[in-house]
Amino acid sequence: MSGDGRVTADVTDNSHCEANRQPITIMAKATFRIWRGNADGAEFVDYDTEVSEGMVVLDAVHRIQAEQANDMAVRWNCKAGKCGSCSAEVNGQPKLMCMTRLNDLPLDEPVTVEPMRAFPLIKDLVTDVSWNFKVKEKMKPFTPRPPDAEDGTWRMEQEDIDHVQEFRKCIECFLCQDVCHVLREHDLHDEFIGPRFFVYAASLEMHPIDTENRLEELKDSDGIGYCNITKCCTKVCPEHITITDNAIIPLKERVVDEFYDPIKKLFRVFSR
Ligand code: SF4
Ligand code: SF4
Ligand code: FES
Numbered sequence: 001m002s003g004d005g006r007v008t009a010d011v012t013d014n015s016h017c018e019a020n021r022q023p024i025t026i027m028a029k030a031t032f033r034i035w036r037g038n039a040d041g042a043e044f045v046d047y048d049t050e051v052s053e054g055m056v057v058l059d060a061v062h063r064i065q066a067e068q069a070n071d072m073a074v075r076w077n078c079k080a081g082k083c084g085s086c087s088a089e090v091n092g093q094p095k096l097m098c099m100t101r102l103n104d105l106p107l108d109e110p111v112t113v114e115p116m117r118a119f120p121l122i123k124d125l126v127t128d129v130s131w132n133f134k135v136k137e138k139m140k141p142f143t144p145r146p147p148d149a150e151d152g153t154w155r156m157e158q159e160d161i162d163h164v165q166e167f168r169k170c171i172e173c174f175l176c177q178d179v180c181h182v183l184r185e186h187d188l189h190d191e192f193i194g195p196r197f198f199v200y201a202a203s204l205e206m207h208p209i210d211t212e213n214r215l216e217e218l219k220d221s222d223g224i225g226y227c228n229i230t231k232c233c234t235k236v237c238p239e240h241i242t243i244t245d246n247a248i249i250p251l252k253e254r255v256v257d258e259f260y261d262p263i264k265k266l267f268r269v270f271s272r
Helices: 056-068 130-138 156-169 175-179 195-205 215-219 230-235 241-257 263-272
Strands: 007-009 024-038 041-052 087-090 093-096 110-115 121-123
Touching: 041 056, 041 215, 056 121, 087 175, 093 175, 093 230, 130 241, 156 195, 156 241, 175 195, 175 230, 195 215, 195 241, 215 241, 230 241
Parallel strands: 024 110
Antiparallel strands: 007 024, 024 041, 024 121, 087 093, 087 110
16 A cells, blocks of 8 residues: 555556556545435435546546446536536536546545536536527627638738637636626626626637627626626636636726727717
């Protein structure tokens, strides 16, 4: 046994061949406290399961599903941090289950795994995130100016493209929506689109060939004023998008310039 409580076992049986020996590290059992139930009632249920080196939370949940709880609902697709499906709250933190290594968690106490709280529960770890897709549908789409060249292509500065490229890394995991207190605690889903869609709005508003203006919506129906720049969304983003500094604050500045700049205000009054 190693100093940290893990057991190192040689599971190879070909002792005649020393070169083939592959030591495999097996860790002790761990307890996973998983949220089970639906909108009519749910509670934590403890499951003890074997865990081993290299496992992520999603592996443990799958093992529990296979061996002890066949009816447990969990959403996932890629197991590579790219589809954004396996979002949950692990030990109270919004995380992708497939990217959360057990090595990084204290396994001497139960690991809690819960569904995201900002969205309605469907079953166990699966929430209904369809509100997000409805928000996106309502936003003004990408509206490029006519092509710059006869062959139908545009000319852009690399610097301008680099600026919006960060926003395109979003995998729509909605962890930023989950952690945002405006949605999570104040439930203002009708008045606030949330950080994911400020990132989307920024990707369009700052795009060098987009011609649409979304500032009025951002100020009114999208509720950008509710964001008080706590930066919680930036901290949980698995794609490390600098949501607040690079998307929300510049959008807020544009809204202020457009609607609260005294000279522009005067111009609007006289141009009516
Ligand atoms: S910075 Fe704004 S959008 Fe992000 S979590 Fe805080 S209040 Fe929500
Ligand atoms: S901005 Fe980041 S946290 Fe939010 S949905 Fe996109 S990838 Fe997920
Ligand atoms: S399963 Fe795709 S991001 Fe986790």
